[in-house]
Amino acid sequence: MRITCVSPFDFALSWKAFSLYAGSNASERGSLALWWEDTPTSLYIQQTGINPPVLEVIVDPIPRHSVRFWKHMREMLHADLDLKPFYAAAEGHPVLRGVVKDLEGLKPFRVPDIFQMLVTAVSEQQFSMEAAKQARERLVSSFGTRAGRLSLFPRPGDLADRDPRELRECGFSLKKAEYLVDLAGRFARGEVDPEAWKDLPDEELVRLLTSFRGVGEWTAEYVLARGMGRMDVVPAEDLGVRRVVGKYLGNGRLLSAQEVREVLKPWSPWRGLLCFYLLTHQRRTQMGLDQAQ
DNA sequence: TACCAGGTAAAAA
DNA sequence: TTTTTACATGGT
Numbered sequence: 001m002r003i004t005c006v007s008p009f010d011f012a013l014s015w016k017a018f019s020l021y022a023g024s025n026a027s028e029r030g031s032l033a034l035w036w037e038d039t040p041t042s043l044y045i046q047q048t049g050i051n052p053p054v055l056e057v058i059v060d061p062i063p064r065h066s067v068r069f070w071k072h073m074r075e076m077l078h079a080d081l082d083l084k085p086f087y088a089a090a091e092g093h094p095v096l097r098g099v100v101k102d103l104e105g106l107k108p109f110r111v112p113d114i115f116q117m118l119v120t121a122v123s124e125q126q127f128s129m130e131a132a133k134q135a136r137e138r139l140v141s142s143f144g145t146r147a148g149r150l151s152l153f154p155r156p157g158d159l160a161d162r163d164p165r166e167l168r169e170c171g172f173s174l175k176k177a178e179y180l181v182d183l184a185g186r187f188a189r190g191e192v193d194p195e196a197w198k199d200l201p202d203e204e205l206v207r208l209l210t211s212f213r214g215v216g217e218w219t220a221e222y223v224l225a226r227g228m229g230r231m232d233v234v235p236a237e238d239l240g241v242r243r244v245v246g247k248y249l250g251n252g253r254l255l256s257a258q259e260v261r262e263v264l265k266p267w268s269p270w271r272g273l274l275c276f277y278l279l280t281h282q283r284r285t286q287m288g289l290d291q292a293q
Numbered sequence: 294t295a296c297c298a299g300g301t302a303a304a305a306a
Numbered sequence: 307t308t309t310t311t312a313c314a315t316g317g318t
Contacts, residue, residue, distance in 0.1 A: 121299095122300095122301095124298095124299060124300090125299085125300040125301065126298070126299085126300040126301075126313080126314090127298060127299085127300085127313095127314070127315075127316090128297080128298040128299090128315080128316060128317070129298080129299070130298090130315090130316055130317070131298075131314075131315040131316045131317085132298095132299095132314095132315090132316095134315075134316075135314080135315075168314085171314060171315055171316095172314065172315095173312085173313045173314045173315095174313080174314085175301075175302075175303095175312085175313065175314090176301090176313085176314075179301085179302095213301095213302080214300095214301070214302080215301090216300060216301050216302085217300095218299080218300055218301085219300075219301085222299080235299075237299090237300080238299045238300095239298075239299045239300095240299040241299070242299090243299090279299090
């Protein structure tokens with residue numbers, strides 16, 4: 001299946017940024033494993049056209065309810081996102097001009113499953129990304145599904161009836177384990193309807209998510225930004241955000257959450273996208289990946 | 294060896 | 307109402 005996207009769009013660049021935070025179901029280049037209608041499904045994506053950008057997507061098995069599936073894919077890949085207005089705004093800024101030029105065509109792919117996104121966000125609370133990632137990998141191997149070569153993230157039903165002490169074994173605190181079991185139960189029992197969340201404004205959705213135990217403001221905003229494609233949402237208290245915004249747009253040092261909000265104010269409605277660009281840019285220069293295409 | 298890492302809820306003041 | 311504390315593991 002082909003997906004034609006709004007230009008500019010650099011799939012390889014976007015995928016590289018995505019695989020750094022998506023976790024184990026997006027390890028190889030362009031391949032992804034996910035649940036679709038309770039079926040382990042593998043995706044392989046590559047870019048076959050530049051202008052207009054065209055993605056070739058190979059899905060196995062053929063998904064049921066394919067119209068909905070392809071709509072989901074377009075959303076996950078931000079096929080319809082037009083970066084040009086954001087670039088036009090950045091053009092006038094001495095630092096950002098260079099940042100967006102280095103990252104032209106970068107789109108922030110969404111974690112394809114909202115439950116996985118919530119689990120990921122909770123796992124990363126007050127913890128190094130590395131420690132959180134390893135705990136999640138243990139979660140996948142203990143409670144996820146292995147189907148052939150595919151390794152799939154646990155579904156809500158896989159966690160809903162567990163004793164939190166079982167999840168504690170993966171390396172989560174007992175409290176986080178309780179949050180995760182509680183969240184899984186809400187999803188598994190159909191108490192939440194992520195489809196209905198799509199039309200809610202950012203603020204209302206944050207309010208809704210923070211009503212869940214274990215989900216504070218940071219976690220909710222993080223989920224909106226990474227899992228729901230909300231381009232204007234920034235978790236301003238986030239340590240990484242406070243550092244990176246200070247580095248590129250502040251005095252070079254760690255900012256307070258309030259300072260982050262002030263500095264980002266003029267960049268609405270692209271505040272979240274801007275932070276994604278800054279974080280990606282920082283990571284690339286830190287890792288010295290610039291030459292590696 | 295400590296101490297910090299992309300927070301949160303619950304206890305204590 | 308506001309402030310303090312416990313919590314998990316990996317990297318430095």
